[in-house]
Amino acid sequence: MAEREWISVDSKGARSKTTLSSHMTIHTPPKTDIWRPSPTQDDFNAPFIYASLKSSAFRRISVNISAHWKTKYDQGGLIICWPRSPRNQSQWVKTGIEYFEGKPALSVVGCDRFSDWSLCPMPEANAVDATIEAVRVEQTLWVYLVLGAERRPLREIKWAFLEGRDVEAEMWVGIYAAKPTPESQDDLQSGIEVLFKNLTLDAE
Incomplete structure (x- = not known):
């Protein structure tokens, strides 16, 4: 790796090369998604922050x-994106943690023509962290919650690697972070x- x-891409679209470490943070301002x-x-x-590779790899x-x-919709996790799809519009999957109805939840969003959204409860009531894994299985992308040696399936995305x-x-x-909702109407600066x-990225 x-x-x-x-x-690294900031909220204004500016790009720069970056170096990964075992602990990384992404700070995001409000009104980002x-x-x-x-x-x-x-x-x-x-x-x-992303690496570019061939879809087959x-x-x-x-x-x-x-x-x-x-704050409602505070979120962060994995991002997988095909910036140029056959329809000349990006396709992507994001998955991680999202704050909804007063507590964090496990979130998966798939976007082909437009976005869908699914939520699962956190593995423990007071948990604020989770390990998420996205795996290619033939033409399908599987998203898992990882708990030690156990992998719990969260979502199967059939269109990800179609023929x-x-x-x-x-x-x-x-990886990405987003904060769609400001903490107050008057506070457009405080991010997360x-x-x-x-x-860990496994690719050819």
């Missing part, structure tokens, strides 16, 4: 995520810092 080039509520509205301004990625979650996708297609894999530990 150390030999792979990693790119990765979300497509309709084919004509595409919000993708959350800061993220990806095998798995995992990371531990934690933060002081406090119609060019095996040479560019794919971004990495998400901590990532033990990021």
